[in-house]
Amino acid sequence: MSRFDRYMLSQLLAxxxxxxxxxxxxxxVNRAVGxxxxxxxxxxxxxxxxxxxxxxxxxxxxxVLPISAFAACLYAVNRLMQESELVVMQATGFSAFRLARPVxxxxxxxxxxxLLLTNLLVPMSQTRLAERSAEISENITxxxxxxxxFMHPASGVTLYIRQISPLGELNDLFLSDERSPQTATxxxxxxxxxxxGEAAPRLVMLDGMAQTMxxxxxxxxxxxxxxxxxxxxxxxxxxxxxxLQSLRELATPELLRASAETAERTGASRAALLEEGHSxxxxxxxxxxxxxxxxxAMMLGGFSRFGLWRQMGxxxxxxxxxxxxxxxxxxxxxxxxxxxxxxxAAPLFGVLAAGGLLWIAQRPRxxxxxxxxx
Numbered sequence: 001m002s003r004f005d006r007y008m009l010s011q012l013l014a015x016x017x018x019x020x021x022x023x024x025x026x027x028x029v030n031r032a033v034g035x036x037x038x039x040x041x042x043x044x045x046x047x048x049x050x051x052x053x054x055x056x057x058x059x060x061x062x063x064v065l066p067i068s069a070f071a072a073c074l075y076a077v078n079r080l081m082q083e084s085e086l087v088v089m090q091a092t093g094f095s096a097f098r099l100a101r102p103v104x105x106x107x108x109x110x111x112x113x114x115l116l117l118t119n120l121l122v123p124m125s126q127t128r129l130a131e132r133s134a135e136i137s138e139n140i141t142x143x144x145x146x147x148x149x150f151m152h153p154a155s156g157v158t159l160y161i162r163q164i165s166p167l168g169e170l171n172d173l174f175l176s177d178e179r180s181p182q183t184a185t186x187x188x189x190x191x192x193x194x195x196x197g198e199a200a201p202r203l204v205m206l207d208g209m210a211q212t213m214x215x216x217x218x219x220x221x222x223x224x225x226x227x228x229x230x231x232x233x234x235x236x237x238x239x240x241x242x243x244l245q246s247l248r249e250l251a252t253p254e255l256l257r258a259s260a261e262t263a264e265r266t267g268a269s270r271a272a273l274l275e276e277g278h279s280x281x282x283x284x285x286x287x288x289x290x291x292x293x294x295x296x297a298m299m300l301g302g303f304s305r306f307g308l309w310r311q312m313g314x315x316x317x318x319x320x321x322x323x324x325x326x327x328x329x330x331x332x333x334x335x336x337x338x339x340x341x342x343x344x345a346a347p348l349f350g351v352l353a354a355g356g357l358l359w360i361a362q363r364p365r366x367x368x369x370x371x372x373x374x
Contacts, residue, residue: 001105004089008076008102012291013109015072023064024057031056048132055129058121059248062114062283066290069110070319073103073291077298078308096299096361100354103295107288114284119252126248155179169193173205175231186211187231194233203231247276255280258337274340275333282343286326289350293318296357322350 001009032053080086089099147164156179162172170192178184189208194201209225244267247255254262255277258270266273297315298308326346333339 001102004094005102005105008080009105011076011080012072012102012106015076016069016106016110019068019071019075020061020064023068024061027060027064028053028057031060051132052129055125055132058117058125062117062122065110065114065117066286069107069287070290070294070315073106073294074298074312074315077295078312081298081308096296096358099299100292100295100358103292104288107291110287110291111284114287115281118280118283123249123251126246130246130249173208175203182215184213184215186213187229189229201233203233205229205231247272250276252277252280269337271334271337271339274337275330275343278333278340278343279330282347285344285347286322286350289322289347289354290319292354293322293350293357296354296361299361300357318353322346325349 032049035052035056036049077086086099147161149160151159153159156177158174158176158178160174161170164170171190173187173189173192175187176184177187187205187208187210189205191207192203192205195204196202205226206228208229209223210229212222212224214220245265247266247268250262250266255273258273258277262273263270294315297318298311300311300314323346326343329342329345332342
């Protein structure tokens with residue numbers, strides 16, 4: 001690269017880092033608030049909250065990279081125009097396409113970062129996040145067992161524990177199960193313990209009784225007293241057994257194959273698998289198209305001490321149109337398993353539109369040179 005290319009690339013990368021840091025912080029704080037309420041409300045520690053927050057960062061970074069690259073390009077070009085640096089380079093004979101070369105290098109850097117994120121870091125983090133979520137969902141004590149409170153671990157289930165001893169013994173337990181439309185059962189026990197089972201935790205109740213009331217017209221009640229009784233909590237609270245795997249956890253080659261086994265394991269259609277796989281390849285290309293489109297729109301304006309606000313507005317409208325096209329293409333790919341080529345339409349449109357704008361930016365200078373008499 002020439003000295004000018006290195007200089008402009010350094011400006012773009014520095015601003016890209018700044019805008020990425022700001023946008024990631026905004027997105028992360030927005031998501032962390034809901035995550036904090038969920039985890040702390042379920043009785044988890046601050047360390048679990050920090051772990052979950054860090055595991056969500058790769059996906060947040062993936063989302064903001066094209067936006068921060070676009071914003072960095074607009075800011076850098078506007079500043080270089082105001083300081084007449086680009087004007088001087090144009091006066092030396094640099095065409096708009098030549099000036100765009102460091103922007104292309106910058107776009108390739110962003111594209112490579114997004115490829116690593118979408119195809120490597122995000123699936124790894126999502127897999128680990130799903131594993132930790134499954135572990136926490138099986139920790140019944142941390143999620144639902146709070147003394148002195150009526151809790152509803154599932155629809156139609158009410159749980160109350162008067163006291164939890166330091167050894168984990170549940171004293172004076174009340175459990176109401178009204179999920180069945182035919183019967184309602186109330187379990188009471190002087191003491192209870194939670195033990196690990198093969199598929200799900202088990203609740204062992206000691207010295208209690210079960211009162212079952214039929215919900216037909218007779219309203220009969222049967223009472224069963226027991227010295228010990230074991231209840232499977234998996235059917236009441238639900239466990240991670242049989243959990244459908246998320247598409248974001250799968251590797252990209254597995255998504256592109258879109259086999260029947262993968263569709264059964266995830267519960268998704270073949271079109272959804274292909275859409276997720278190809279979006280991991282087409283999405284990073286927006287990291288190249290977005291800054292290039294912004295640069296091309298800014299080159300339509302000449303030197304102005306007041307800035308290139310009209311060109312900035314046009315660039316923002318173009319990036320909005322690019323995102324709308326990308327969203328429409330994603331919807332088309334989800335509707336049909338043969339619609340995945342539409343995912344590459346938005347990056348292709350961005351690159352072609354940028355090329356057209358750069359060609360238009362050069363035309364006035366060519367016309368002026370042609371008008372000069374020989």
